[in-house]
Amino acid sequence: MTMFKTVTTAPYKDQKPGTSGLRKKVPVFQQENYAENFIQAIFDSLEGFEGKTLVIGGDGRYYNREVIQKALKMAAAAGFGKVMVGQGGILSTPAASNLIRKYKAFGGIVLSASHNPGGPTEDFGIKYNIGNGGPAPEKITDAIFARTQVIDTYRIADVADIDLDAIGTFDLAGMTVEVVDPVADYVTLMEELFDFPAIKAHIAGGFKVVIDSMGAVTGPYAVEILEKRLGAPAGSVRNSTPLPDFGGHHPDPNLVHAKELYDDVMSPTGPDFGAASDGDGDRNMVVGKNMFVTPSDSLAIIAANATLAPGYAKGIAGIARSMPTSAAADRVAEKLGIGMYETPTGWKFFGNLLDAGKATICGEESFGTGSDHVREKDGLWAVLFWLNILAVRKESAYDIVTKHWAEYGRNYYSRHDYEEVDSDAANGMIAALREKLSTLPGQTFGALKVEAADDFAYNDPVDGSVSKNQGVRVLFEGGSRVVFRLSGTGTSGATIRLYVERYEPDASRHAIETQEALADLIAIADEISELKKRSGRDAPTVIT
Numbered sequence: 001m002t003m004f005k006t007v008t009t010a011p012y013k014d015q016k017p018g019t020s021g022l023r024k025k026v027p028v029f030q031q032e033n034y035a036e037n038f039i040q041a042i043f044d045s046l047e048g049f050e051g052k053t054l055v056i057g058g059d060g061r062y063y064n065r066e067v068i069q070k071a072l073k074m075a076a077a078a079g080f081g082k083v084m085v086g087q088g089g090i091l092s093t094p095a096a097s098n099l100i101r102k103y104k105a106f107g108g109i110v111l112s113a114s115h116n117p118g119g120p121t122e123d124f125g126i127k128y129n130i131g132n133g134g135p136a137p138e139k140i141t142d143a144i145f146a147r148t149q150v151i152d153t154y155r156i157a158d159v160a161d162i163d164l165d166a167i168g169t170f171d172l173a174g175m176t177v178e179v180v181d182p183v184a185d186y187v188t189l190m191e192e193l194f195d196f197p198a199i200k201a202h203i204a205g206g207f208k209v210v211i212d213s214m215g216a217v218t219g220p221y222a223v224e225i226l227e228k229r230l231g232a233p234a235g236s237v238r239n240s241t242p243l244p245d246f247g248g249h250h251p252d253p254n255l256v257h258a259k260e261l262y263d264d265v266m267s268p269t270g271p272d273f274g275a276a277s278d279g280d281g282d283r284n285m286v287v288g289k290n291m292f293v294t295p296s297d298s299l300a301i302i303a304a305n306a307t308l309a310p311g312y313a314k315g316i317a318g319i320a321r322s323m324p325t326s327a328a329a330d331r332v333a334e335k336l337g338i339g340m341y342e343t344p345t346g347w348k349f350f351g352n353l354l355d356a357g358k359a360t361i362c363g364e365e366s367f368g369t370g371s372d373h374v375r376e377k378d379g380l381w382a383v384l385f386w387l388n389i390l391a392v393r394k395e396s397a398y399d400i401v402t403k404h405w406a407e408y409g410r411n412y413y414s415r416h417d418y419e420e421v422d423s424d425a426a427n428g429m430i431a432a433l434r435e436k437l438s439t440l441p442g443q444t445f446g447a448l449k450v451e452a453a454d455d456f457a458y459n460d461p462v463d464g465s466v467s468k469n470q471g472v473r474v475l476f477e478g479g480s481r482v483v484f485r486l487s488g489t490g491t492s493g494a495t496i497r498l499y500v501e502r503y504e505p506d507a508s509r510h511a512i513e514t515q516e517a518l519a520d521l522i523a524i525a526d527e528i529s530e531l532k533k534r535s536g537r538d539a540p541t542v543i544t
């Protein structure tokens with residue numbers, strides 16, 4: 001009697017992983033063998049994992065448990081020696097990255113569609129991470145996709161489901177399954193990096209913090225850290241139970257979806273500081289009283305104050321940011337005399353820099369911040385970094401941010417999204433911009449003169465790989481710029497992103513409302529790109 005069976009299947013043509021794994025609606029994943037095909041394609045694209053450990057976990061969204069059971073049985077059939085799985089099927093993306101690294105696993109499968117809504121008709125996703133804890137590079141995701149196109153069988157153990165809710169070690173068809181506390185190892189890591197006693201004392205002294213977990217994965221992590229270890233009152237973590245549909249929340253921490261938290265912190269009697277995370281716990285938003293901290297400023301301020309946290313007391317080796325992220329961090333790197341790296345959008349581009357020790361801290365304008373402690377961006381890490389800085393400096397977020405601007409100058413920054421635009425129109429706009437690039441330098445628009453214009457290309461300084469066509473940049477004299485690119489994560493039509501940035505060194509001009517401060521650049525961007533005319537829209541869908 002064999003415990004394994006080989007099942008005949010047929011390829012699905014649409015299993016191409018995007019920026020962050022394969023993301024589709026739940027009903028798509030529920031088609032016969034759909035998840036199985038993709039998981040088998042992952043295993044078929046890897047080599048040398050026999051007898052080794054795989055980490056599996058997800059953000060708790062609808063269909064998480066079902067796919068975990070399938071993945072466990074398929075890992076056994078593929079020959080893994082052991083799987084570490086989070087209790088209840090829960091692992092935040094940064095916690096999964098930590099487990100892979102800490103226990104030297106071969107890799108991991110992370111089940112999430114990040115900040116997209118969850119539920120029976122909402123989104124689901126499967127992503128493979130490699131042994132450094134980071135997302136699989138394109139070489140591997142391309143191989144996985146190629147395999148999905150020809151797959152005709154998959155292998156699975158024909159055994160009963162594992163009880164995911166019981167912590168312990170179990171046998172599954174000869175493979176060891178270790179159901180682990182999803183929170184413990186992550187909390188240990190955070191305690192090593194940050195000054196918990198200082199934060200605890202600051203909270204005990206009356207500093208009021210709230211975290212909105214948005215019904216998603218960070219709830220148990222935030223309750224353990226903020227309420228249990230740091231002594232914040234019960235209830236300081238809101239929406240703290242991970243729910244299959246996130247309680248109807250759209251778990252994307254920004255000014256639109258975390259508005260309640262924002263309004264609360266802004267009210268005179270509300271908390272001093274608030275933070276929110278996304279579905280799988282890798283994004284963060286931080287707000288202080290009367291001060292929304294943009295992700296670009298957050299990166300710069302964390303880097304400038306990094307040595308206040310014990311884990312970074314020796315100083316940081318370098319900073320990396322995605323190209324559309326503001327240049328605020330560049331000024332910090334310059335002052336510290338450390339390396340500054342500008343990469344294409346997508347966390348995976350930071351992996352080589354972190355592995356090579358060139359960068360310690362990384363960030364993106366899309367509410368992602370992190371460091372070399374794992375190989376994913378990390379929402380709670382960013383929140384704890386801020387709490388550490390606030391506790392040691394004993395100043396408000398408002399004072400810390402405005403003092404930072406006074407010292408380095410302020411990079412006014414905003415992103416305008418035009419969602420669900422006709423794909424041909426969006427591609428046409430970018431193509432027309434590319435045509436124009438060489439004619440722009442030297443031209444003046446109002447008071448601004450174009451210094452340079454290009455389509456961003458990245459030469460990876462570690463492995464020499466080149467990534468072209470990563471976004472059109474128009475750079476003006478004095479440090480202002482506009483950037484145009486198409487989103488790589490959208491699901492319907494095209495999303496045009498316009499990033500606008502203006503550098504203002506004069507501290508007497510640091511209190512202008514952002515859209516007002518950027519109004520001339522926004523108008524110039526439209527003039528250069530014909531954005532409104534080509535998209536058929538007279539205003540962006542979302543402004544962040």
Ligand code: G6P
Pocket residue numbers: 019020114345346347348364366368486487488489490497
């Ligand atoms: C995901 C990726 C990020 C990226 C963001 C926006 O969160 O992990 O690295 O910055 O999506 O990408 P997009 O292509 O939609 O601008």
Ligand code: ZN
Pocket residue numbers: 113114115278279280281282283
């Ligand atoms: Zn995410």
